[in-house]
Amino acid sequence: MNNQIAATKAAASKKSMEDLTVVLCALTVVGVGATAATPFWPEAWGRAPSIGVVVLAASLTVFGVLHTLYWWRSLDEAAKEAHKWAWWWGGNLGFFVGGAAVVIAAFSGVNLLPAAVPHTDAALIALGVAAAFAAQAVGYGIAWCAWWIARR
Template sequence: MNTEIITVGAAAARNKKTMDDLTVGLCALTVVGVSATAATPFWPEAWGRAPSIGVVVLAAGLAVFLALHTLYWWRALDEAAREAHKWAWWWGGNLGLVAGGAAVVIAALADVNLLPAALPHTDAALIALGVAAVFAAQAVGYGIAWCGWWIARR
């Protein structure tokens, strides 16, 4: 029992050291991202103006940082918290997906103009709005289900 506590404490210290190292790496990528202004090579012209290579490096580094941070965060959770997140994502996320998808379909069929006047009213902008609306609905459903899970088990 005592060795288990020491082992868990040592694992937490290793996770914190790894996260600190990742944070330093992300700070270095931020410096590179701000300073590298050359355009990204091999960018298709159909996609518009190419972002700077620094932005691409920063976005890739941020994606790796978030994935690793999530991995270490998940490993640090206890079983109850993991179950709460899994249950909330399954039920809340799926019900949010259904509600958000239905809202997007209804808005499309009713020909409702949901985009602000400043944005171009293109098919791509409408698709992006639909994806964002469904994702937001999933996140709201997840949050409600997660709170409900903990309230039910208090």
């Protein structure tokens, strides 16, 4: 009986993801065709993106969140623990080590931005965010592998 319930839930989850994929495809078509500028865009932020780009970005965000929710619910307890442990330890340690490396490189006079990128405050902030995310992702990956190797 439990297998039948689990199979029904899995089929419903698969159907939901298929429906979301169809909606995302439809929004992609709309996003490509809608070229009008986004209304109420502050001038201080520069040129307004098209409403299609905004719709596409919003739909991708919603799709990503819902896909992650379905994915997380499908994991067993061991996989959930591996991901939580890896994110906590690997993400945090990666953030601190990567952040320290960026700070040391910046104070050492290393040019962290490519020559083609203007050296503005916005570019440096974007570099910092990307470096933090990359360091966390690398730390997470290493910790996730270590968690599974330790439990073999």
